[in-house]
Each structure stands twice: as C-alpha cells, then as structure tokens.
Amino acid sequence: MKYALKEILYGRKKYILIELLLILLMFMVLFLSGLASGLGRAVSSAIETMDADSFIVDDSAEQLITVSSVRTSVLDELRAKGIQASPLDIQRMYIIRDGHSEKLNITYFAVEAGSFIEPETIEGTGLAASSARDPILLDDDFKLDGISLGDTVKDPATGLSFTVAGFVDDRMYGHTSVGYITIDSYTRLRQASDPMYEHIPHAIAVKGNADYGFEGNGLEVVPKQKIIEKIPSYTAEHLTITMIVWVLVIISAVIIGIFNYILTLHKQKQFGVMKAIGMKNTELAGMVISEVLIISLFAALISLALTFSMAAAMPEKMPFYLEVPNAVTVTAAFVLISVLSSMLSVINISRIDPMKAIGGGEE
Amino acid sequence: MSDKLLELKDICKSYRDGSGKRVILDKVSLTVGRGEFAAIVGPSGSGKSTFLSVAGLLLTPDSGNVLIGGKDVTDASKSERTMIRRRQLGFIFQSHNLVPYLTTADQLAIVQEKSMREKVKIRELLSELEIDDCRDKFPSMMSGGEKQRTAIARAFINDPDVILADEPTASLDAERGRLAVEMIRNEVRKRNKAAVMVTHDTRVLDLVDVVYRIDGGRLIPEAKSGEI
Structure with a gap:
C-alpha cells in the first residue's frame, strides 16, 4: 500500500x-x-414509509390496492384476534387551492384518524386532533404550490373542501403527492357522486405476523414489498x-x-x-x-x-x-x-x- | 556453508534457431569461492548474459548443475528461485534499473528482508557507498554514477553470498565505471563474498581475481590475479 x-x-x-x-x-x-x-x-414512498407489514386485498385484484375491496367484517375479525389492522383506501384525484383555478394532482389515502398508518406530521396536527370537519394532511411538496397550513383545498369533482391540518414528509404514490383524509371524508367524497355508496375498504393494512387465516376466502395477504412492486410502472x-x-x-x-x-x-x-x-x-x-x-x-x-x-x-x-x-x-x-x-x-x-x-x- | 559460494557444473544451454538449435553454453563449468571476484569477457552474442542468467537462476540450464552455497538449486521451484535471488544473490544490471517513483532509501527498503534490517542498516550502507545525501532523492534527481551506486546498494542490502553484475560499467564514464567495480571488489574482500561480473570493459579487469573468456559456448580461463 x-x-x-x-x-x-x-x-x-x-x-x-x-x-x-x-x-x-x-x-x-x-x-x-x-x-x-x-x-x-x-x-x-407513501406505502414504503407506512408503518404496516402486509396488506389484505381481494385475491382477484392482482395485488393492486386501488382495484381491491375487502369486506368490512374482515377488519372486525382481525381486531377481535388482537391484530393491529386498519382500513386503507387509495384514490387518485386532483384538488384546487381555494381562490385558484390550477388543478393539482393528488392521491388520497383514506385512513382511520389516529391509526398506525396515519403518518406523523412535520407541521400542524394529525387528523384526529384537527377540529375541521374534513381535515387533510398533505405531502410537503404541496407547499411548493403555495399551500399553507389552515388553507382550504377543494375537490372540484365533488365540491368537497378540505382544511389543511398538517404536512407530512416524503409521501408519494404513483408520481403524485399524497393527501391523507379520514374514512368519513372519503365516504362523503364518494357519496357526492354516488349517494348509495357505503364504505368498503380497498385494503386492510396489518402490522405483525402475516398468517391471518384469510387465504382462500377470496382474500390474500400480500407483503408490503410485493404491494410496492405491483404499483403501475414501479x-x-x-x-x-x-x-x-x-x-x-x-x-x-x-x-x-x-x-x-x-x-x-x-x-x-x-x-x-x-x-x-x-x-x-x-x-x-x-x-x-x-x-x-x-x-x-x-x-x-x-x-x-x-x-x-x-x-x-x-x-x-x-x-x-x-x-x-x-x-x-x-x-x-x-x-x-x-x-x-x-x-x-x-x-x-x-x-x-x-x-x-x-x-x-x-x- | 561451503567455501565454494557459486558452482556451475557442465552447464549446457541452447536456443531454437529457425529449424535448428544454437548452442550458447556447451558444458561450461565455473567455481567462485569466498572472497573471489571473477570477470567474464567475450564478444557480443557469445553467451555472457545467458551464463549470468543461469548463474542468477533466471534461466534453467538444459543440463548441468547450479550450486549456491554448496546446495544444488538446479531443480528449485519458481518460488524457491525467487527467494534465493532475494536472499543469496545480489544483482547489478547494465543500466541502473531503479524504480522511478522510489527514493534511494525506498529502493533498498522494498527488497530488504525483515531479518536483515538489523544487520544491514540502509543509512550505513549508503554512507559506505558515499551516497548518503541521495537517501531521499528519486532516480530522476541523481547523476548516472549515483544511480549505479544506488543499484549496487540495492544488490548488497540483503547481504548476499554471491554478487552478479551484468556490464555494470556500460552506462558510466571510465572513472565512474571503475569506481563501481571497486565497490563490488571492496564488498567481496570486506565481507568475504563471491562475485561474477560480465563485462566488455577491459579497463577494469585489473580489479578482479580471475578473468574468463567465453567463446563458442566454452568458458576459457584467460588470466589470474597478478597476471592481469
């Protein structure tokens, strides 16, 4: 040397x-x-950073959360077994800043407020702590579009308005920034276009052991990495x-x-x-x-x-x-x-x- | 250890020459004892370098035996030959062949055996050869004489029994060439070593003990000490 x-x-x-x-x-x-x-x-990144180990999805969905639906009773069964589980819905839309006309792409992640899959905010409060009727946690990339804490953003397709309760870091899905909303807000969002809609989660995020005994009942347990690989274009x-x-x-x-x-x-x-x-x-x-x-x-x-x-x-x-x-x-x-x-x-x-x-x- | 430090017995070496065979060494024998300095002269292409290469374990003879310090090393493996060259033989080449990016001290340190570090001190050796001021110089910063003396120091660094010199005066002027050969002679005398020098330079033959001429593949004694 x-x-x-x-x-x-x-x-x-x-x-x-x-x-x-x-x-x-x-x-x-x-x-x-x-x-x-x-x-x-x-x-x-929104899936990668999610504090879940696997997801229960419809076995005909080809491991793609957005086209899956899982009956709500599964969630109750899991919770009855003491397993940490939380419903998740993913929907791609766009929003408009209050008083602006520019459409901003967004992917909604509908989660239970305060659940383990709701991310920590880097600014503002979590969904549960917010006093707004329809709070939203936005990826901090939205700040570059001029959105600030407390602003109102509108879903132009349904007219539903969300109050920005907080910002989260590094949460993207399918090349768009993610906005976390509550299951209730998501249900209202869906009911705006389909009044008969009743909430059925796309998937159930689970923490811990992947062996839940649901396989063969039209459901499958998919590890997080597999879910990521199945995201289109990934x-x-x-x-x-x-x-x-x-x-x-x-x-x-x-x-x-x-x-x-x-x-x-x-x-x-x-x-x-x-x-x-x-x-x-x-x-x-x-x-x-x-x-x-x-x-x-x-x-x-x-x-x-x-x-x-x-x-x-x-x-x-x-x-x-x-x-x-x-x-x-x-x-x-x-x-x-x-x-x-x-x-x-x-x-x-x-x-x-x-x-x-x-x-x-x-x- | 035997007093015969280098012995070559009936060495034959030939090369392929077209479809035929060219004999370079034909049953050549030579013995150089402790404290003896031999020179080999001969015209170009007479086999001097081949002879030195066989003696220096760089070439394997077709037949015959090479003994160093009384031990037959003719059939030594490649790695054994390398170790013998490092520990028992000191090579001085026609051109200094120093490593361009190493200082004089490093040229010596890179080949010095760990066991020799106490016995042969680099500083003392450089002082003995009067190049102590070159210790931290690169070859590019030294004169031709200094480079050759560094090459001589490198040959002496592991206190070898046998010194082999291939035209050591070839790249030096008469005065510096003579000085280089004197250094080899002094080492032979002072430390009771054996040395073989291949040379064209007849002006330095008075410094050796015995001169051989190599011609037609044969080694012929030409003169002994006192007759030169």
Whole structure:
C-alpha cells in the first residue's frame, strides 16, 4: 500500500487525470442511482414509509390496492384476534387551492384518524386532533404550490373542501403527492357522486405476523414489498434505471482495470527487474491491487461527497433520493469490481519474465 | 556453508534457431569461492548474459548443475528461485534499473528482508557507498554514477553470498565505471563474498581475481590475479 501510494504521488499529474475521469463516472453512477431511488420513491414512498407489514386485498385484484375491496367484517375479525389492522383506501384525484383555478394532482389515502398508518406530521396536527370537519394532511411538496397550513383545498369533482391540518414528509404514490383524509371524508367524497355508496375498504393494512387465516376466502395477504412492486410502472422504471446504474458501475470499474493494465504494460521491464532481484509475484500483485484500491476508493469518496452536495442544492421537486446505505452499496460494488478488474494486470505481471532485467535499455 | 559460494557444473544451454538449435553454453563449468571476484569477457552474442542468467537462476540450464552455497538449486521451484535471488544473490544490471517513483532509501527498503534490517542498516550502507545525501532523492534527481551506486546498494542490502553484475560499467564514464567495480571488489574482500561480473570493459579487469573468456559456448580461463 505504501509503495502504491508513493507511485501515485510521484506520477500525480497522470493519476489526477485518471481520478478525474473516474470521479465523473462515479458521480454519474451515484447521481443516477439517486434519481432511480427518487423515481422509485415518487411511485411508492407513501406505502414504503407506512408503518404496516402486509396488506389484505381481494385475491382477484392482482395485488393492486386501488382495484381491491375487502369486506368490512374482515377488519372486525382481525381486531377481535388482537391484530393491529386498519382500513386503507387509495384514490387518485386532483384538488384546487381555494381562490385558484390550477388543478393539482393528488392521491388520497383514506385512513382511520389516529391509526398506525396515519403518518406523523412535520407541521400542524394529525387528523384526529384537527377540529375541521374534513381535515387533510398533505405531502410537503404541496407547499411548493403555495399551500399553507389552515388553507382550504377543494375537490372540484365533488365540491368537497378540505382544511389543511398538517404536512407530512416524503409521501408519494404513483408520481403524485399524497393527501391523507379520514374514512368519513372519503365516504362523503364518494357519496357526492354516488349517494348509495357505503364504505368498503380497498385494503386492510396489518402490522405483525402475516398468517391471518384469510387465504382462500377470496382474500390474500400480500407483503408490503410485493404491494410496492405491483404499483403501475414501479417495476419497469425501477428495473430500467437500476440496470443503467449497475452497467455504469461495471463500466467505470472496468475502465480502472484497463488503465491499470496499460500502466502495467508500460512497466514490464520494471516488474522484470523487481522479479530478478527477488520480489515475489504476490508482492507485485499487492502493489498493483493497492494502487487500484487507492484510486477507486478516492474516486468513490470524492464522488460521494459531490453527489450529496449536489443533492442538497437540487430543486425539491427533483425526484432525487439517495440513502447512505444505497450509496455505500453502489460505492463498495464499484471498488470491489475495480479490484477484480485489476486481476488482469496481476495475471500479466505473473507472466513477466525476469530475464527482461538482463541486457541494456533504460525504463 | 561451503567455501565454494557459486558452482556451475557442465552447464549446457541452447536456443531454437529457425529449424535448428544454437548452442550458447556447451558444458561450461565455473567455481567462485569466498572472497573471489571473477570477470567474464567475450564478444557480443557469445553467451555472457545467458551464463549470468543461469548463474542468477533466471534461466534453467538444459543440463548441468547450479550450486549456491554448496546446495544444488538446479531443480528449485519458481518460488524457491525467487527467494534465493532475494536472499543469496545480489544483482547489478547494465543500466541502473531503479524504480522511478522510489527514493534511494525506498529502493533498498522494498527488497530488504525483515531479518536483515538489523544487520544491514540502509543509512550505513549508503554512507559506505558515499551516497548518503541521495537517501531521499528519486532516480530522476541523481547523476548516472549515483544511480549505479544506488543499484549496487540495492544488490548488497540483503547481504548476499554471491554478487552478479551484468556490464555494470556500460552506462558510466571510465572513472565512474571503475569506481563501481571497486565497490563490488571492496564488498567481496570486506565481507568475504563471491562475485561474477560480465563485462566488455577491459579497463577494469585489473580489479578482479580471475578473468574468463567465453567463446563458442566454452568458458576459457584467460588470466589470474597478478597476471592481469
């Protein structure tokens, strides 16, 4: 490691150029990774962050909450068994700020006020604590549209008005920001267009053990991750961008391997001399691997710092979401693949004949 | 340990030359004892480098035996040969062949065996070879003579029994070349080592104990100490 570092410092101009290229590549990888997660979150964060482990849905709904309906008695049965369960309805609509005409997309999440699936507010009060008849908790992205606490927003299709009781953080569903309303408000919303409507929940969110004994009765218990994957466009978007990210990780790492291999080719005589004076292949391989490790680690750390700085300066509407564990996973994979790609140089070194040391010619 | 530090017995080595075979060494034998400095001269292509490569365990002979410190190492494995080269042989090359990104001290430290750190102090060795002021210099910052002395110091760092020098004066002027050979001779005398030098430079032959000429694949004694 010591000698690898000395070589890098000695040839700093050359290595700075290599580092620059790798930092840019790695930055692109992390940035795309953040966008991939951000886009993923824009589809699913309201479900991902929900304090539930699984959902009971209609088995003909193909695990999609919005087209499912579960008889209310199931909820009573679950609660009678002491299981934490709460009804959930999801409906995509749009709202209008009081006194404005601009339509804003929204996905209503109808929940029982004060239930475990109602999110914590970052501003204002929860649904239960609100004195309004029809309170709503909005994702804080709505603030960018000029909505403030206490404002009234209207559902133009039904004419129902909601009072903004609070704001919640990072709650998106199907690329739209979520608004949490009570089951009563949701029922009124539905009855405005269908007076005969009686509330039947789309799904029941459950906390804890997934074995409830409802399978086979037209219902199925679906784990949260499965529900997320079934949200329209989630899998297609997520897979595409994830694939791009990993292809870029591999390309960046292989570029390091190729640079390293070219440098090794230029140092054939030097390695020959080192072998002639008794240096072992393992020692030389150690130097080459250390060099790649230092270069890739440095590139990874700088690009991580760049990405997180960039993320902090990005517009809030940008769907960028990079969690430290994800960034570390991508970075660690990049470093690991870089080291693996340096094996090409190691093989080359093991084949260098120390006889190259004998005879004339400078390095 | 045997007083015969380097022995080559009936060494044959040939290379493929088109469809035929070109004999480079034909039953060559040489023994160099403790405190002895031998030089091998001969025209270009006569097999001097091949001879040195066989003696330095870089090449395996077609037949014959190589003994170092009395031990037959002809059939030693690749890794054993590497260790012998590191611990028992000191190589000095035609050009200095120093690692460009290492200072003089690091050039020595990178090959020094841990067990030798107490016995051979880098600072003392550099002082002995009068390059102590080059300790923290890179090869690009040194003169040709200083580089060659650093290469000599590298060959001495593990206190080897046998020193092998491949045209050590080739890249130096007459004065510096002579100084380099004197350093090898001093090491041989002072620490009772054996040395073999392949050279074209007849001006330094008075510094060795015995001179051999290699020609037609044969090693012929040319002169002994006092006759040179």
